[in-house]
Amino acid sequence: MPVILGPNRYGKAETRLVRVVRDGGVHHIKDVNVSSALSGDMEDVHLTGGNAAVLPTDTQKNTAFAFAGKFGVGQIEDFALLLARHYVDSQPTIHHARVEIEEYSWRRIPVSGDRQHSFVRDGQEVRTCIVHHDRDGRSTVVSGLRDLVVLNSTGSEFHGYIEDEYTTLQPTADRILATAVSAQWRHSGVSSSSSSSFGESYTEVRRCLLEAFAETHSLSLQQTLYAMGERVLTTREEVCEIRFAMPNKHHFLVDLAPFGLGNDNEVYYAADRPYGLIEGAVLRDDAPDAAFAWE
Numbered sequence: 001m002p003v004i005l006g007p008n009r010y011g012k013a014e015t016r017l018v019r020v021v022r023d024g025g026v027h028h029i030k031d032v033n034v035s036s037a038l039s040g041d042m043e044d045v046h047l048t049g050g051n052a053a054v055l056p057t058d059t060q061k062n063t064a065f066a067f068a069g070k071f072g073v074g075q076i077e078d079f080a081l082l083l084a085r086h087y088v089d090s091q092p093t094i095h096h097a098r099v100e101i102e103e104y105s106w107r108r109i110p111v112s113g114d115r116q117h118s119f120v121r122d123g124q125e126v127r128t129c130i131v132h133h134d135r136d137g138r139s140t141v142v143s144g145l146r147d148l149v150v151l152n153s154t155g156s157e158f159h160g161y162i163e164d165e166y167t168t169l170q171p172t173a174d175r176i177l178a179t180a181v182s183a184q185w186r187h188s189g190v191s192s193s194s195s196s197s198f199g200e201s202y203t204e205v206r207r208c209l210l211e212a213f214a215e216t217h218s219l220s221l222q223q224t225l226y227a228m229g230e231r232v233l234t235t236r237e238e239v240c241e242i243r244f245a246m247p248n249k250h251h252f253l254v255d256l257a258p259f260g261l262g263n264d265n266e267v268y269y270a271a272d273r274p275y276g277l278i279e280g281a282v283l284r285d286d287a288p289d290a291a292f293a294w295e
């Protein structure tokens, strides 16, 4: 039976890289996790074990560290583009590079005196990007975040849904709405200029997400998801599509009647599982073709 090699890629996953930028006694921390995946002329390595086309994953790890030393890390999208372009442009056997970076943010610990080198991890939120570059010169950039945990303690209702023989959920006109937002947004174009605006874009998209979450009177988490996406797309022209995964972090009112107490929307049980999982994309109706951006 004839057998052929299917789609494949290989690379170094999760190179944990920390760079300290020293501005005199004032230090800055860049803490990232870099994963690269390359594809191209990889028939031989799979079919015969000939490695002539292979840029070792160990070299990919070294390149991430070397580039951090040589160029700094800066905005993760720029660093990912730098790496992806380098792999494709420097190695004829590499036709496509995918670079994914996560960034963990650190906040300075305010202390008296001139000590400026102590930090505390800034929550559990993670900034992300996935960049692709191919030998036709096409680049795509998807920026994102995950574990942005938000809660509205009122302003959320849920009623009017299907009720069948298995439904026990009570309709509510006032509930807690909480979620851990995972969002990824696709940039319409990728400029090759070195004056990056990915930092400002990230800050503003995040602001849109938070403001839309807070300002939307919610009849469902789905409606809130759409409102958040719509806010980003109507505010940030560089973004053409945004995808969400939002767990509904259920808060159930506790029945305090057995203890002779009422519960006027005050005491909740915060269940961690199971959770509703609401996923969806919001995009411009004229969004350019995504090509391989989401792969």
Ligand SMILES: O=c1[nH]c(=O)c2[nH]c(=O)[nH]c2[nH]1
Residues within 6 Å of the ligand: 158, 169, 219, 220, 221, 222, 248, 276
């Ligand atoms: O916002 C919600 N959307 C749902 O689809 C759903 N389903 C459910 O049980 N609770 C909720 N809440």
